[in-house]
Amino acid sequence: MSATPRIAAVDMTAPDSPGQRFEIPADRPLKLDSGVEFGPVTVAYRTYGAPNADKSNAILVCHALTGDQFVADTHPVTGKPGWWEAIVGPGKILDTDRYWIICANVLGGCMGSTGPKSIDPATGQPYGLKFPVITIGDMVQAQARLLDHLGVGQLFCVIGGSMGGMQVLDWVSTYPERVFAAIPIATSYRHSAQNIAFHEVGRQAIMADPDWRGGDYLSAGTLPHRGLAVARMAAHVTYLSEQALHRKFGRRLQNRESLSYGFDADFQVESYLRHQGSTFVDRFDANSYLYITRAMDYFDLQAEHGGSLPAAFEGTKTRFCVVSFTSDWLFPTSESRTLVHALNAVAANVSFVEIVSDKGHDAFLLDEPDLHNTLQGFLNGCAERRGLRGK
Amino acid sequence: MTEPSLLSAAAQARPRASIRVDLKTIGEMVEPGSRVLDIGCGDGALLDWLSHEKNVDGRGIELSQAGVNACVAQGLSVIQGDAxxxxxxxPTGAFDYAILSQTLQATWDPKTVLGHLVRIGKRAVVSFPNFGVWHVRLKLLVGGKMPVTDSLDQSWYETPNVHLCTIDDFVELCRVLDIEIEYAQVLDAAGRPKGLRAPGFFANLLGEQGLFVLKRAR
Structure with a gap:
């Protein structure tokens, strides 16, 4: 597919926009965790590679909070490379010559799947805050409907980092027989109080922007870009680590010899964060940010299973590979270890690797050789047992 | 058999015949097709051998992160953890075998660890260096210093072996914990069977290592 690197030139809600589409009809709606029956729903997705004869080579990639379905090709809005091209592609770890890679934009997203900026058929206006509150489980339900449509019974693997990892765990818990192997990376079985707190800061920044207009900014013709940029700046700090920030920027000054004695971006780190904020608003919808962060906050597999995390995985036959990073303070290793102990308690087949990295939470997106060796070895072992042939 | 192309490069690099003799001696104790938990699995050599030679469904626990990463990178199911x-x-009875090779003497609480081994595994396979072997006794008696041998190759101030025992000590602990000794023999320093059944006076005197197959008494 071709894409022009022109900001906001692509309307991802248009039916002819890049990628594929699947419609969940209004007469067979999603049954959301909130009790709402919701439809019609569009699921925008991308596939890479091809299915084998019995479609046993399908890998579902679950994207993180601000990710999307453009895993391994040029992003239609930003013109940047796919967010996981480090591992997805021909001959790479998620080898598109061998596996059929599927990634869907989450329910509530803003890259073509139905979300708060989609048009509500009942009013002809964008949903805004009339969009129902959704959960990680609701996102997974929409993905399951897509896989029904694609004719995939059992996925060879479900993989994802951060919020993607929450979806991986929800998949195994909700549809145990549909997942042969699961790779939750830099994630947790529940969102911690600290993480909910950071999300609340971001949401309050958006809602404090006068251009947010009570969520109706699209109808009003405004965009709460200042609030959304601040939300992104605060969140972005949590994706890095103290060492990574110091190594990248230290206390170096931005385009100047001395302090300005004012509130310009004197420091490189300030300039960097402002840039992160301002580019984010070009590709992301503020209301989607509210809804998706809420879905993460509500995620708690332990509470969903009567306070017993092992109960979420009782009888599982799925092979797990749990991965964490030493410098990730958003989803620290201790959370992964609790998950591993729960999996041990049901005698699940589990591998657990903590990768030494100073790059913080975002390490899962970056070039980390230990991560790549782990994924390669785990997937090869699983493919052997699943009877998937090499190239 | 599996196609070579499906095996990871790391798994291909190590010829399986080269497995250390002490690990192979332990591996021979395991029935084909069983479920095995290898505690202190190191670089995964025994697990790899068991999965390919005995079609075993194997899992591992390893203390060192480097060991865990090496295991997972060759497709073995291993977690970082501590005995x-x-x-x-x-859960109780989750595995057919729980294996603890050359590690019991390095745990803080061997009694509890041993109890867990026979709880988790229908059988436990345990090997350990015998502090009762004649030349260890002699070194202490004549030399008056903590013995350093092939099986115990570090000085007292740097050894991880905080709970050394003799074969007779181990048999005593099994009796206290109501553990049945299904099979026992002594090994030489390399881990080869010496053809001498344990327990017994000569086993405790001549064995460099003890190898026990245990289960909970009914």
Whole structure:
């Protein structure tokens, strides 16, 4: 597919926009965790590679909070490379010559799947805050409907980092027989109080922007870009680590010899964060940010299973590979270890690797050789047992 | 058999015939097709041998992160963990065999660890260096210093072996814990069977290592 690197030139809600589409009809709606029956729903997705004869080579990639379905090709809005091209592609770890890679934009997203900026058929206006509150489980339900449509019974693997990892765990818990192997990376079985707190800061920044207009900014013709940029700046700090920030920027000054004695971006780190904020608003919808962060906050597999995390995985036959990073303070290793102990308690087949990295939470997106060796070895072992042939 | 192209490069690099003799001696104790938990699995050599030679469904626990990463990178199911703290999570009877090779003497609480081994595994396979072997006794008696041998190759101030025992001590602990000794023999320093059944006076005097197959008494 071709894409022009022109900001906001692509309307991802248009039916002819890049990628594929699947419609969940209004007469067979999603049954959301909130009790709402919701439809019609569009699921925008991308596939890479091809299915084998019995479609046993399908890998579902679950994207993180601000990710999307453009895993391994040029992003239609930003013109940047796919967010996981480090591992997805021909001959790479998620080898598109061998596996059929599927990634869907989450329910509530803003890259073509139905979300708060989609048009509500009942009013002809964008949903805004009339969009129902959704959960990680609701996102997974929409993905399951897509896989029904694609004719995939059992996925060879479900993989994802951060919020993607929450979806991986929800998949195994909700549809145990549909997942042969699961790779939750830099994630947790529940969102911690600290993480909910950071999300609340971001949401309050958006809602404090006068251009947010009570969520109706699209109808009003405004965009709460200042609030959304601040939300992104605060969140972005949590994706890095103290060492990574110091190594990248230290206390170096931005385009100047001395302090300005004012509130310009004197420091490189300030300039960097402002840039992160301002580019984010070009590709992301503020209301989607509210809804998706809420879905993460509500995620708690332990509470969903009567306070017993092992109960979420009782009888599982799925092979797990749990991965964490030493410098990730958003989803620290201790959370992964609790998950591993729960999996041990049901005698699940589990591998657990903590990768030494100073790059913080975002390490899962970056070039980390230990991560790549782990994924390669785990997937090869699983493919052997699943009877998937090499190239 | 599996196609070579499906095996990871790391798994291909190591010829399986080269497995260390002490590990192979332990591996021979395991029935084909069984479920095995290898505690202190190191670089995964025994697990790899068991999965390919005996079609075993194997899992491992390893203390060192480098060991875990090496295991997972060759397709083995291994977690980072500690025999002293991480065995309590596993359900009773989850495995056919729980293997603890050359590690019991390095745990903080061997009694509890041994209890977990026979709880988690229908059988436990345990090997350990015998502090009762004649030349260890002699070194202490004549030399008056803590013995350093092939099986115990570090000085007292740097050894991880905080709970050394003799074969007779181990048999005593099994009796206290109501553990049945199904099979026992002594090994030489390399881990080869010496053809001498344990327990017994000569086993405790001549064995460099003890190898026991245990289960909970009914």
């Amino acid at each position: 002293d703290t991480d065995l309590k999570d596993y």
